[in-house]
Structure formats: structure tokens, C-alpha cells
Amino acid sequence: MAxxxxxxxxxxxxxxxxxxxxxxxxxxxxxxxxTCVFGNAAVDNVCQNVLTVLSVCERQGIPVFRGSAVPLVTVYDHIQDHFGSDGLGDVIKDKDPKWEEKIQKEHAVNAMVRLVSENQNQVSLVALGPLTNLALAVRLDPHFPQKLKDLYIMGGNMEGKGNVRLCGEFNFVMDPESAYVVLEEFLCQTFIATWEFSCRNALTWEFFEELMNQDAPAARFMKMITSKCWAYSKEAMKNKRDIYFGPGFVSYDSYAMAACIDGSVVTESVECPVRVELQGSMARGMMVLDRTDELKKSHSVSVFSKCDVARFGQLLMESLRQPGIK
Structure with a gap:
């Protein structure tokens, strides 16, 4: 199978x-x-983080491209402390001084447009950060979305609950205009793993301990970068996420990735049009689900609501058992 x-x-x-x-x-x-975009850290840190992950897994041959450093319109409001100032928990001491030499010279948006054009209707695009690169791609090539096989997004919300604003999820709040452009203009098949979906399908903290204590380089690396991060602390979550959803371990971006890898992970979805709110002091960046056809939009997306948590956990376990025997 291809x-x-x-x-x-x-x-x-x-x-x-x-x-x-x-x-x-x-x-x-x-x-x-x-392709790299600002968000959890400045884009240069993001590039270094990607190179580090690929090195840990012995997959340095995959090309890495630097993309947008700031949002499409607004000022970059960097929320510093979620995963540390460098995005990986501020625990990596020996940074590669020659990392820039390993980043491709082509801009991430140009590379994205080129690779999709070379492989039309074959590429799944998995977007795990603010959607700035995607918004710029459709401006460079208005036909870019229709050349994709499908699009998977981790971002937005479906119940009006937020994690960085009262009603807003991080990736969409960081660049609401780009999120708006993507969800209005990407008419390809689109799947969205929202913040609430991730939280409602959490794994146990006992699973987290088992996951991190596997004997493999990737597991040891993940254990190190989560070791001092409050976002991976059971105690720290009691007054944050637990208030909405109860206790549990959540690897947010992994839900969108798991769905792309194995569609059977998602067991229930809502099919409807969506729109990103751009106004308001509390609702800016919030994704609105239109289940009563108020917006009169022709394009619907799949917003995940339930998943096979056991299968998702299996994919997480397998992800840290590398690099394995080739």
C-alpha cells in the first residue's frame, strides 16, 4: 500500500x-x-525544536523550513510560560550552534505550495500551530486548498471554553485572521480537533507515567522535556483544565495527528459550517459551529467529538518506542 x-x-x-x-x-x-511557524515559541526556537526531535528519532533527512514569525495582521502576543520560553520546557542545555545551516533556504510557505503542487490531491496537511503559513499559502496560490488531499487542524473550540482566553483556544487566538481565512477559503476536506475534544478524551496520569518510563531514546527525551513543565503537572492542572474537564493527561496536537494516521481513532464527529469570530474582547479567536445554517455557507468541516482513547493511547506508546530496528 502506498x-x-x-x-x-x-x-x-x-x-x-x-x-x-x-x-x-x-x-x-x-x-x-x-514547516515551522511562531506560536509556542519564536519561530527560530521552533526550527531548532523540530531539528532536535528529528535528531532524537534519527530522521534528520526530513527537510525543515522556516515560516511565519508573526501573525498575519496583529502584534505577536507571545504567551511565554506554557511549554517554557523555548517551547520544550527550558531543559535542553546543549543547543546546536549550527542549526541554521540545517534549515532549508526556501521559505516554508513557498515550500508548502510547491510540494502540494508537485503531489496534487495526495498530500495531507496537518496544522498544529497558528494557521499563518496556511493563510499565506492560499494568498500565494488561490488553488492551493483544492490541491490538498485533506487538512487536519488542532485548534479552535466547540463549546466556547478557552485555554488562553475565556472563549479562545491558543492556536486560533495567536492569529485569528489566519484562522478565519483558512476556515473560509480552504474548501478541501477539513478535520478539526478542538481544545475541548482533546480534553474530553484525556488519558490518565498513570498512563502518562507508563508512557514516559519506556526504555527508548524518544521516551527519555519526552520525560526530560516534560520534567519541569507545569502543563504536564497533575497538581498544576487542578486549578486550570481540571475545572472544566476533570483530571487527565492531554497531548493536544497528537489528537489531530492520530486522526490523520488512523481515521478509526475518531468515533464521532459533528459535520457543520464554522466561522472564527474576529471581534470582541472575550470572543475574538473563538470558533463558532453553525448547526442551524445561520451562516448559509456551502462548506462544512468535521469537528471531532469522541475518539477511541485506547487506540489513541496505543499510537502514543508506539511514538516513543523509537528509534527502533529499521
Whole structure:
């Protein structure tokens, strides 16, 4: 069977690293490129983080491209502390001084447009950060979305609950205009793993301990970068995510990646048009689901609501058992 062609667009924080490892471990996936965008960290940190993940998994041959450093319209409001200032928990001491030499010279958006044009209707684009690179891609090539096989997004919300704003999820709040452009103009088959979906399908903290304590380089790396990060602390979550959803371990970006790798992971979805709110002090960046056809839009997306948590956990386990025997 031919492998699924994939481009990963990422703002590589800790959960992005987990999702990238999941793709690297999937035998049915061929990663054409990793494109970088600001978000969990500045874009230069994101590039370094991606290179580090690929090195840990011994997959340095995958090309990495630097993309957008700021949002499409607004000022970059960097929320510093979620995964540390560098995006990977501020625990990596020996940074590669020659990392820039390993980044491709071509801009991420140009590379994205080129690779999709060369492989029309074959590429799955998995977007794990703010959607700035995708919005720019459709401006460079208005036919870019229809050349994709499909699009998987981790971002937005479906219940009006937020994690960085009262009603807003991080990736969409970081660049609401780009999220708006993508969900209005990408008419390809689109799947969305929202913040609430991820949280409602959490794994246990006991599973987290088992996951991190596997004897493999990837597992040891993940254990290190989560070791001092409050976002991976059971105690720290009690007054944050747990208030909405109860206790549990959540690897946000991994849900969108798992769905792309194995569609059977998602067991229930809502099919409807969506729109991103651009106004308001509390609702800016919120994704609105239109289940009563108020917007009169012709294009619907699949918003995930339930998943096979056991299968998802299996994919996470496999992601940290690398690099394995080739």
C-alpha cells in the first residue's frame, strides 16, 4: 500500500514534538516536510525544536523550513510560560550552534505550495500551530486548498471554553485572521480537533507515567522535556483544565495527528459550517459551529467529538518506542 504523504506545519512545543514523533513512528506515513511557524515559541526556537526531535528519532533527512514569525495582521502576543520560553520546557542545555545551516533556504510557505503542487490531491496537511503559513499559502496560490488531499487542524473550540482566553483556544487566538481565512477559503476536506475534544478524551496520569518510563531514546527525551513543565503537572492542572474537564493527561496536537494516521481513532464527529469570530474582547479567536445554517455557507468541516482513547493511547506508546530496528 502506498504511504500517506504528509506535511506537518508546527509551532513545535512539547505536544507538537509528541505529534511529530507519532507521525515518524507510523509505518503508513511519508513526511515530505516540516514547516515551522511562531506560536509556542519564536519561530527560530521552533526550527531548532523540530531539528532536535528529528535528531532524537534519527530522521534528520526530513527537510525543515522556516515560516511565519508573526501573525498575519496583529502584534505577536507571545504567551511565554506554557511549554517554557523555548517551547520544550527550558531543559535542553546543549543547543546546536549550527542549526541554521540545517534549515532549508526556501521559505516554508513557498515550500508548502510547491510540494502540494508537485503531489496534487495526495498530500495531507496537518496544522498544529497558528494557521499563518496556511493563510499565506492560499494568498500565494488561490488553488492551493483544492490541491490538498485533506487538512487536519488542532485548534479552535466547540463549546466556547478557552485555554488562553475565556472563549479562545491558543492556536486560533495567536492569529485569528489566519484562522478565519483558512476556515473560509480552504474548501478541501477539513478535520478539526478542538481544545475541548482533546480534553474530553484525556488519558490518565498513570498512563502518562507508563508512557514516559519506556526504555527508548524518544521516551527519555519526552520525560526530560516534560520534567519541569507545569502543563504536564497533575497538581498544576487542578486549578486550570481540571475545572472544566476533570483530571487527565492531554497531548493536544497528537489528537489531530492520530486522526490523520488512523481515521478509526475518531468515533464521532459533528459535520457543520464554522466561522472564527474576529471581534470582541472575550470572543475574538473563538470558533463558532453553525448547526442551524445561520451562516448559509456551502462548506462544512468535521469537528471531532469522541475518539477511541485506547487506540489513541496505543499510537502514543508506539511514538516513543523509537528509534527502533529499521
Amino acid at each position: 504511504k500517506k504523504l504528509m506535511i506537518i506545519d508546527t509551532d513545535c512545543g512539547i505536544d507538537d514534538a509528541q505529534a511529530i514523533m507519532m507521525a515518524l513512528a507510523a509505518p503508513n506515513v511519508h513526511i515530505l516536510a516540516v
